[in-house]
Amino acid sequence: MDLTKLTMGRRTVHNYHTEKVNDTLVEAALGLSLWAPNHRLTFPWAYFWTGDKTRAQLAELNIRLKEAKGPQSEIKKNAARANITNPSHLILMATVLSDPATAHEDYATLACSVQIASLFLWQHQIGTKWSTGGHSTHADSYEILGISSKEYRLQGALMIGVPSIVPPAPPRPPLDKFLRKLT
Numbered sequence: 291m292d293l294t295k296l297t298m299g300r301r302t303v304h305n306y307h308t309e310k311v312n313d314t315l316v317e318a319a320l321g322l323s324l325w326a327p328n329h330r331l332t333f334p335w336a337y338f339w340t341g342d343k344t345r346a347q348l349a350e351l352n353i354r355l356k357e358a359k360g361p362q363s364e365i366k367k368n369a370a371r372a373n374i375t376n377p378s379h380l381i382l383m384a385t386v387l388s389d390p391a392t393a394h395e396d397y398a399t400l401a402c403s404v405q406i407a408s409l410f411l412w413q414h415q416i417g418t419k420w421s422t423g424g425h426s427t428h429a430d431s432y433e434i435l436g437i438s439s440k441e442y443r444l445q446g447a448l449m450i451g452v453p454s455i456v457p458p459a460p461p462r463p464p465l466d467k468f469l470r471k472l473t
């Protein structure tokens with residue numbers, strides 16, 4: 291697929307079939323993501339591939355976070371759980387802590403990496419969503435993952451799965467809104 295079509299055609303996917311994506315394909319996407327530009331070659335990534343037990347804990351955390359905002363019906367609780375358990379793969383993503391200037395650049399590297407992985411998977415008809423929803427960066431998530439906030443900063447979750455619904459493309463404003471050509 292050509293890059294224009296791939297870039298414009300990729301969508302953030304919110305709804306997934308329960309069908310499993312091949313682990314090898316997901317590993318290939320994450321491996322390719324390491325080819326993102328990375329100033330000073332700091333290699334800032336930490337990808338946490340969640341298994342059933344971790345997922346269940348994150349799902350319960352997600353429900354608790356929703357309940358903290360107000361009472362949740364069983365339907366809403368099930369939806370909050372499914373949000374974590376439904377995608378084929380759920381990768382929590384962190385960057386290694388650093389000084390502010392390096393951390394800023396490291397986050398940029400991660401963002402490039404996520405796009406590379408997402409475009410690669412999209413090419414294989416697999417959807418992704420970078421979520422910064424509460425559970426993906428919460429203090430309790432560090433505990434669930436067994437990592438320290440003195441070493442890592444959680445930057446969100448990458449959901450991966452076979453799309454059950456591909457949302458319409460949110461239109462982008464034209465380039466002239468953002469581009470200033472100077473003399």
Ligand SMILES: Cc1cc2nc3c(=O)[nH]c(=O)nc-3n(C[C@H](O)[C@H](O)[C@H](O)COP(=O)(O)O)c2cc1C
Nearest residue numbers: 300301302303304419420421422423446458459460
């Ligand atoms: C850093 C980052 C965090 C995001 N967090 C969320 C999120 O928590 N929930 C969500 O629905 N989408 C999230 N998104 C996806 C954007 O909402 C999405 O990219 C945007 O709506 C454009 O849709 P598209 O990716 O299909 O073009 C996030 C995207 C980025 C880059």
